[in-house]
Amino acid sequence: AQTVTQSQPEMSVQEAETVTLSCTYDTSESDYYLFWYKQPPSRQMILVIRQEAYKQQNATENRFSVNFQKAAKSFSLKISDSQLGDAAMYFCAYRAYWQGGKLIFGQGTELSVKP
Amino acid sequence: DTAVSQTPKYLVTQMGNDKSIKCEQNLGHDTMYWYKQDSKKFLKIMFSYNNKELIINETVPNRFSPKSPDKAHLNLHINSLELGDSAVYFCASSQDREGRETQYFGPGTRLLVL
Numbered sequence: 001a002q003t004v005t006q007s008q009p010e011m012s013v014q015e016a017e018t019v020t021l022s023c024t025y026d027t028s029e030s031d032y033y034l035f036w037y038k039q040p041p042s043r044q045m046i047l048v049i050r051q052e053a054y055k056q057q058n059a060t061e062n063r064f065s066v067n068f069q070k071a072a073k074s075f076s077l078k079i080s081d082s083q084l085g086d087a088a089m090y091f092c093a094y095r096a097y098w099q100g101g102k103l104i105f106g107q108g109t110e111l112s113v114k115p
Numbered sequence: 116d117t118a119v120s121q122t123p124k125y126l127v128t129q130m131g132n133d134k135s136i137k138c139e140q141n142l143g144h145d146t147m148y149w150y151k152q153d154s155k156k157f158l159k160i161m162f163s164y165n166n167k168e169l170i171i172n173e174t175v176p177n178r179f180s181p182k183s184p185d186k187a188h189l190n191l192h193i194n195s196l197e198l199g200d201s202a203v204y205f206c207a208s209s210q211d212r213e214g215r216e217t218q219y220f221g222p223g224t225r226l227l228v229l
Contacts, residue, residue, distance in 0.1 A: 033215070039156075045205060045220035089156060100170045101146055101209055103218060105158040 002027040004094050006106035013082045014114050020067075021077045021109045023092030031097035034068065034075045039108075040088040048090070051075065079111075087113045118142050119221035121206050127227045128196060136191045136224045138206030145211060146170070147189035148218065149181060152203040164189050193226075201228045 004025045013019035025034070036048040051059045051068050058066050063080045079086055092106040119140045128134055140147060148171075149161040162181045163171035169181070178194045193200060203223045210216040 037220075043203065043223045043225075045207075045223075047217055047219075050217060091158065097215070100165075101148065101163055101211075101215075101218065102160050102171055103148075103150075103158075104160075108156050 002029070002094055002096065002104050004092055004104050004106040006092050006109050008109045009107070010110045010112070012112045012114060013079070013086075015082055015084060017082055018078060018080045019082055019111065021079075021090050021092075021111065023075045023077070023106055025073050025075065025092070025094050025106075027073070027094065027096065029096045029098075033095045033097070034066075035093040035095070035103070036064070036066070036075075036077045037091045037093060037105075038086075038088045039091065040085075045091075049077065082113050084113050084115060087111055119206055119208055119219050121204075121221040121224050123224060124222060125225050125227075127229065129229055130196055130198060132196050133192070133194045134196060134226070135193070136204055136206075136226070138189045138191070138221055140187055140206075140208040140219070140221075142208055142210075142219065144208040144219075145186055146209045147183065147186075148207040148209075149189065149191050150205040150207060150220075152205060152223070154202070158205070161191075162189075196228045198228050201226055 032053045034051045038046045067076045089108045093103045122137045146165045148163045152158045164183045166186045167183045180192045182190045206221040207218040209218045
């Protein structure tokens with residue numbers, strides 16, 4: 001069975017600094033997708049970034065980038081120039097290529113941003 | 116315009132009651148999903164439908180029954196509510212059946228069973 005593990009229940013970062021959130025996963029599939037979703041206090045789930053496993057290049061979206069290490073099954077999220085609005089719960093998620101869209105989530109990391 | 120909407124946003128009810136949560140998407144997507152987020156914020160898929168056809172049915176008690184009148188709507192009906200059903204329920208949608216496209220989530224419905 002596929003699993004996703006986020007080993008940091010809470011993280012804290014100073015405004016304008018950089019923070020990295022960790023995620024590891026376990027799968028025997030070779031084709032899959034990985035995601036980071038953000039859930040602010042409003043509860044809305046917002047897609048932050050997406051990575052296809054077949055792509056070697058790490059995905060980036062403005063201040064958000066990932067470090068995808070396929071052999072190590074690691075998928076960390078780096079947030080640069082942290083802003084107060086980045087404070088939220090962050091979920092790492094996995095989806096196999098042929099499993100009909102089933103997203104498997106990690107436990108989440110609560111990120112706080114200090115002014 | 117809201118892409119994926121859910122009603123109601125909050126639902127407080129007594130044990131043993133039957134309740135429904137409605138979901139609608141105006142994105143023209145073919146696939147819709149229900150996820151449950153428990154008190155520890157853990158998210159898990161419950162069901163998915165593609166164009167009114169059930170695709171994913173996780174190990175969910177049969178008190179939970181999804182109903183899809185058309186591809187833009189996926190409602191969740193829960194019979195004989197139990198305390199453990201208290202959670203936030205999220206609806207989501209994506210363009211394709213295989214789920215390769217990004218899933219867009221609704222705002223969630225917080226259900227509290229007393």
